[in-house]
Amino acid sequence: MSDLHWMTVAAAAKAIAARELSPVELTAALLARIERLDPRLNTFIRLDGEAAMAAARTAEAEAAAGHIRGPLHGVPVGIKDIMDVAGLPTTCHSKILADNLATSDAVCVAKLRGAGAIVLGKLSTHEFAIGGPSFDLPWPPARNPWNTDHHPGGSSSGSGSGVAAGLFPMALGSDTGGSVRNPASCCGIVGLKPTYGLVSRRGVFPLSFTLDHVGPMTRTVADNALMLEVIAGHDPGDPGSAATPRHHYAGGLDRDVRGLRVGFVQHFHEVDMPADPEVTAALEHVARTLQLEGAEVRDVHLPTLGEFAAVNRVILQSEAWAIHGPLLRDRPGDYGQLARRRLMAGAFFAAGDYVQAQRRRLEMIAAVEEALRDVDVLLCASSMDPACRIDSPADVERTYPRQARTPFNVTGHPALAMMAGVSVGGLPLSVQFVGRNFAEATLFQVARAWERAAGTDKKHPAIV
Template identity: 80%
Template sequence: MNAGLGLVEGPLHFLPAAAAAQAIAARELSPLELMKAHLDRIDKLDLKLNVFIRLDAEAALAAARVAETEAAAGRLRGPLHGVPVGIKDIIDVAGLATTCHSRILVDNVARSDAVCVSRLRQAGAIVIGKLSTHEFAIGGPSFDLPWPPARNPWNPGHHPGGSSSGSGSGVAAGLFPMALGTDTGGSVRNPASCCGIVGLKPTYGLVSRRGVFPLSFTLDHVGPMTRTVGDNALMLEAIAGHDPYDPGSAAAAAGRYGAAMDRGVRGLRLGFVRHFHETDLPAEPEVTAALEHVARTLQMMGADVRDVRLPSLGEFAAVNRIILQSEAWSVHARWLRERPGDYGRLARRRLLAGAFVSAGDYVAASRRRGQMIAAVNAALAEVDVLLCASSMDPACRIDRPADIDRTYTRQARTPFNVTGHPALAMMSGLSSTDLPLSVQFVGRYFDEAMLFRVARAWEKASGMDRKHPPIG
């Protein structure tokens, strides 16, 4: 080890992925030391949080030892060398079961890595285990499944968001610095909002979905979940890129998404979609106040903030619902007929709804989707980034199904699954009960770099990357 270059500050379990990788490259930090710190943290907290379906500790320690030997010899696999990553359990990891948090797939051992996992390994990351989700990324949080639902590290009595619930909870709690999630109606950005981390739904097709269990072919995305904007950009650089064997993959080269991240927002045009949280689904007052604070802060930093109108949240939600339910039914119809009792109650109820959607409804929704894409494109021709709400409420109690049903649809995330535009959710502040509040930034297709630029400006001004849950 070197004498020290000052790259490691604070507890290792809250060290950003980029800083950890730099410290490992400088031989200031051992990959084995980093992995043990996270495993100690997991041992301390996971009984409270239920983040893991399968912790693969022995394999992770073995990989960390190899990474340590390689680093000592100056052989770094990539920009994430030796950094732990958690994988949502609808994404294949070779040799581990992809259960989708369901009895249906308890013994479904993956033969190979999903493309996104393979690319993370190529960048040097070490898989630490498979993470809790809502059943098949649609039914949750549920208490009638083989594994309990993940909980919110800011208050374990509260919902962590979903469906990438273990990913959001684990990153926020310091069990690992980064995780993979998936997003069909907001499932990366919901836990990012509830748990106070950074969650990106990239442009549709930017990240391969091969090796990821589908929910809706038209709406599914894979995205990075991290504690900092910089880590999110670094992780996206590792997983993005064309996959000729994924029919939804875009023929676009991966970029250096964080290269302009610290340029600030002076001169940028931000479109504030106020009607989402003011009239479509009126937000809690603390959410509204936090959104106004974000807008004012960015304006004071030199951005031109102007109001923008899009189709209503009700219209977006209806189109999302029809497409999602129809396509999810096509995936699950056989199991729902043959093994309905093996689903949890929530997933069964939500998936069965697709059996009653007509072909005419699906075609009408698809046509309206095209018009919505045009509307968002037109707005983004006039501004550089959209600013809007993510969740309209802080996280509710996890043991109150009525509150979960009431708040789950009170969000502004589904519009950008419908249109496929990149969208990033992050913390905008804390509520009076010390639960995260959130903001969402939306960009043009394949312009994730601009999203990171705006998000980093807010992060730098607010210090949101330095706020951690009080647990542990």
């Protein structure tokens, strides 16, 4: 246990329950690593170290008395700073909400605590989960631990960076146009956007009511399934929450993929938005590997990325304007430049644009549903490029829309992004798997088969 910072959630929880590892020892080791590395990574907006150590001492005493709260007992977690943590500000990485003290936990945070997790603090995000890596905000943007000159993806940027760097083994992110899966892709971790409505959004600052999701971010597929089992479930306080039976998401992790049908959406990265050749080669390698593992891989066609992006843009920006319009009118100068520009675009959509986008969205849901009748899982690109430099606004602007994540915010289907390889430049390449609604267990089964074959869970950035 010398490298406590690379312990998986499952291994740490098992060792703590067996009294082979102290929650105090684990938390102290992670806080020391955060103190050493976070000045270079800017992962935290607010580190709550004293409260974390107090919670660790409580968890240790409970474990000694034979009381294990749940499957995450004594394991630290980071929380994206658009989610309420009682007693801490929910700033959304913005001057606008710098003093916005939360009086209660978001439902997803409360579920993590109920399962025994220890909250380390609040993590960097793009401003209001939309801005981008901005340098005109009260806190600096997070950086990529594979190369700190590069972007970690967003908007759950601190979550992705911190998990990849070994600052904490799990984190919460949110995903409206890919904001869990983008950092997972850039930082080489596992990020899941669950089925729409599977995880409550109550206590999470909204961006788009139609498209918002909360999802787990971890270094392994098994940890992601474990975390999802804790945070999933119906919440009558969230109007978008789905009343669905509980599932055992880790149930298929030890199964192979023989007989499973995988639909490869090649036109996304070959025709609609030609990917970097390294990304294309990595995706083809994933498909070949799954074939060798016994899966049947066949070509699948969906609406174009351009169509998906247009629908996503109209719905997201219209709903974001409905949320931010009053503040933008009163305090425009307190927003960062990137967030202000992106949010104000929503003021120029007409009601007819929004209605037509919602109508087209239903057709797109039907198209993905039709494809998933013939296959069990879809395989496609996540990012079309490795992470760009963080200090090049032109590169960020060019590469940010070069992705295939927004289609599944539009349709609500579960989508998981993970490492597909490492570029010649030493940055992660990514792949995305997409499943049927509420079939996350199958998604994890396929993702684990790839992880097992490729050893992606053993690959970490060289940051020390």
